[in-house]
Amino acid sequence: MIKLFIIDDHELILEGIYSLLKDEKDLEWLGTAKTPEELMLFLKKKTPDVLLMDINLPHKSGMDLCLEIKKLYPAIYVIGLSTSDQASVIRKMLDNGASGYLLKDALKNEILAAIQTVIKGRTYISHSVAEVLKKKASNDNLPLLTKREKQVLELIAEGFTNQQIADKLFLDVTTINSHRKNMLTKFNLNNTASLIKFALTNNFI
Amino acid sequence: MIKLFIIDDHELILEGIYSLLKDEKDLEWLGTAKTPEELMLFLKKKTPDVLLMDINLPHKSGMDLCLEIKKLYPAIYVIGLSTSDQASVIRKMLDNGASGYLLKDALKNEILAAIQTVIKGRTYISHSVAEVLKKKASNDNLPLLTKREKQVLELIAEGFTNQQIADKLFLDVTTINSHRKNMLTKFNLNNTASLIKFALTNNFI
DNA sequence: AAAAAACTCCCCTAAAAAGGGGAATTTTGG
DNA sequence: CCAAAATTCCCCTTTTTAGGGGAGTTTTTT
Numbered sequence: 001m002i003k004l005f006i007i008d009d010h011e012l013i014l015e016g017i018y019s020l021l022k023d024e025k026d027l028e029w030l031g032t033a034k035t036p037e038e039l040m041l042f043l044k045k046k047t048p049d050v051l052l053m054d055i056n057l058p059h060k061s062g063m064d065l066c067l068e069i070k071k072l073y074p075a076i077y078v079i080g081l082s083t084s085d086q087a088s089v090i091r092k093m094l095d096n097g098a099s100g101y102l103l104k105d106a107l108k109n110e111i112l113a114a115i116q117t118v119i120k121g122r123t124y125i126s127h128s129v130a131e132v133l134k135k136k137a138s139n140d141n142l143p144l145l146t147k148r149e150k151q152v153l154e155l156i157a158e159g160f161t162n163q164q165i166a167d168k169l170f171l172d173v174t175t176i177n178s179h180r181k182n183m184l185t186k187f188n189l190n191n192t193a194s195l196i197k198f199a200l201t202n203n204f205i
Numbered sequence: 206m207i208k209l210f211i212i213d214d215h216e217l218i219l220e221g222i223y224s225l226l227k228d229e230k231d232l233e234w235l236g237t238a239k240t241p242e243e244l245m246l247f248l249k250k251k252t253p254d255v256l257l258m259d260i261n262l263p264h265k266s267g268m269d270l271c272l273e274i275k276k277l278y279p280a281i282y283v284i285g286l287s288t289s290d291q292a293s294v295i296r297k298m299l300d301n302g303a304s305g306y307l308l309k310d311a312l313k314n315e316i317l318a319a320i321q322t323v324i325k326g327r328t329y330i331s332h333s334v335a336e337v338l339k340k341k342a343s344n345d346n347l348p349l350l351t352k353r354e355k356q357v358l359e360l361i362a363e364g365f366t367n368q369q370i371a372d373k374l375f376l377d378v379t380t381i382n383s384h385r386k387n388m389l390t391k392f393n394l395n396n397t398a399s400l401i402k403f404a405l406t407n408n409f410i
Numbered sequence: 411a412a413a414a415a416a417c418t419c420c421c422c423t424a425a426a427a428a429g430g431g432g433a434a435t436t437t438t439g440g
Numbered sequence: 441c442c443a444a445a446a447t448t449c450c451c452c453t454t455t456t457t458a459g460g461g462g463a464g465t466t467t468t469t470t
Contacts, residue, residue, distance in 0.1 A: 011310055011312050012218050020217070105217075148447065157399065158398075161425085197401050200405045353416075353418095366456065367457075383418075385457080389459095
């Protein structure tokens, strides 16, 4: 019996997965959560073998949550779940310890296959996802933002100037300027406008 | 008996809704489709009373599909379904003839309420959606961009400077600067970064 | 036809960002 | 522990944007 837990903020997805899997003999349905908090509370009591996790949770990205979980409960196999087929997101998820990745258009067999695969310690990448990873190999070479850069970029997008950001983060204004220039350089852009557009369309912020 | 049909490209959502509603006595489950083509084929044979429609379909926006359906089959009540709570999208959907709008985190009762409401010819807007529409009521009163402003803004977002844009549009650089400043003023923003973010998140460009 | 809105161009100054370097200190990953 | 990456701070100059005005012309709406 594989103990299964699911976190997703969408009732319909929870229902859908439950409905798909409830009759499987070798699956034990531990429960569901809609928020990271609910999940963490539950994990203090019981530990699932496999955790299906939506990566678009409110207030917290599944990427970060996955990292946390794997730190606290390394034995749990995490399978990412999303509608997004963005290679960067998928790769980040795997980097953060996920054992598999499913798109939400996955069929029953695919979900079962994923669970059976990860429980053996192997990694399951669905067909469609694998293709995306291959196709967007170039996309993946995109230098990702570091924590600080992301933080700075978010503040830039909110309209703060370098000086204001520096004050907020207790840093020197030249530091913020460095980060800004680094981002422009690494993405080969030449001003803030294009940087913000790039970041938003690539879901960096 | 209300005849119900659902279109959504995500198996899980279809399963979820089916699972939620299959035991309802006064609902007749006509079927599901994953693509607009499937739906159109089906509609040639049978006509549902209520059509639950995901607005994020591949290759075609639910907004457009809704318009088509209402043209061909005005009697069908369409309920939009999405994860997005973007006011512009919701309003567009309603403009295009939808009778209701649900977010995918809707609970069973809400879906049922929506169906019961639209079948009576009234419009169902879920709590959460209504809030979004209200909150962004200001959004709708937002002074929209003029043609020229939109054109300029798009070029700004692509990273061109005022001078470059002026050259492209055969205008004086001061004109471009005026447009830029006007946009900042009318949206009450103070720099390009926030303007681009604002424009992108509000689907102005 | 009159009013309103959009579009165009102009002045000015100050503030901010971009572009070019360099370099020391932490943090992270192997 | 060592190397690589990230983070921090510094110099400099030029370009670009922001902010404050004003004003004439064209287009759209009433």
